[in-house]
Amino acid sequence: xxxxxVKALIASMMLAATFQSSATITGTxxxxxxxxxxxxxxxxxxxxxxxxxxxxxxxxIDNYPWTKQFLLRVRxxxxxxxxxxxxxxxxxxxxxxxxxxxxxxxxxYQGDDNGKGCFLAVIDGxxxxxxxxxxxxxxxxxxxxxxxxxxxxxxxxxxxxxxxxFPDNCVNKQQQAAINxxxxxxxxxxxxxxxxxxxKELCRRTGNC
Numbered sequence: 001x002x003x004x005x006v007k008a009l010i011a012s013m014m015l016a017a018t019f020q021s022s023a024t025i026t027g028t029x030x031x032x033x034x035x036x037x038x039x040x041x042x043x044x045x046x047x048x049x050x051x052x053x054x055x056x057x058x059x060x061i062d063n064y065p066w067t068k069q070f071l072l073r074v075r076x077x078x079x080x081x082x083x084x085x086x087x088x089x090x091x092x093x094x095x096x097x098x099x100x101x102x103x104x105x106x107x108x109y110q111g112d113d114n115g116k117g118c119f120l121a122v123i124d125g126x127x128x129x130x131x132x133x134x135x136x137x138x139x140x141x142x143x144x145x146x147x148x149x150x151x152x153x154x155x156x157x158x159x160x161x162x163x164x165x166f167p168d169n170c171v172n173k174q175q176q177a178a179i180n181x182x183x184x185x186x187x188x189x190x191x192x193x194x195x196x197x198x199x200k201e202l203c204r205r206t207g208n209c
Contacts, residue, residue: 029058029072035090043089051090055081062109062120065179066172071120077103080122082166095163099128105163111171118170121162130158 029035032052042051054074058081063070072081072090079102080093097104107122133154 026063027060028075029055029060031056039088040083041089043084043087043091046092054078054092055090061107064109064111064171065175066170067109067120067168069120069166069168071107071122073107074102080105080107082120093122093164095122095124097124097129097163098126098158098161099132101128104128109168113170117167119168120166122164123160124163125160126158130154133158 032048032055035055036048036051046054055072057075059073059075061071061073063083068086069082069084072083073079074081080095082091082093083089084091095105104125104127105122106125107120110116110119110121112118134151137150137154
């Protein structure tokens with residue numbers, strides 16, 4: 001009999017979400033045909049194969065009931081797609097990081113209005129670009145006489161930068177409270193189930209029932 005750790009069991013259950021509806025907050029797209037059958041289409045005119053390859057097991061990011069859109073990210077830290085709920089279109093965001101690698105890109109949902117409205121944003125953290133620039137300086141032989149000054153300059157140059165902003169609705173506090181309550185309920189039920197199954201397994205192993 002194969003045994004799983006409690007952590008692995010919880011992770012497998014919590015990460016089993018698939019693309020189903022606009023109520024999904026996070027999770028993964030099971031496959032493009034599931035989205036297509038729900039009425040979604042490519043805003044870029046991409047064919048079935050391209051969409052299927054791009055969005056198979058893609059990450060669903062910040063898909064709240066009150067937002068007009070959400071992000072999808074190609075599995076493994078790839079490029080971003082923007083999903084518009086009203087038109088049910090998925091648009092490829094052809095964003096370039098300083099390093100040229102999509103892994104330097106990240107996203108954030110600003111759901112509280114701090115005077116600039118609410119929005120989804122994609123950020124270039126420039127970590128790989130900074131690392132390469134620093135390596136070029138520190139690995140130089142003979143050592144550069146102004147290495148310390150050059151390192152300070154590249155750190156200033158490769159500061160994180162917002163590369164895309166998509167205005168959206170702010171957090172609906174009532175809906176958020178309902179989601180948190182449901183999540184807490186689900187988590188309590190999961191904890192109770194894990195505790196019950198753990199006791200059963202302990203009983204099986206030790207005979208102390």
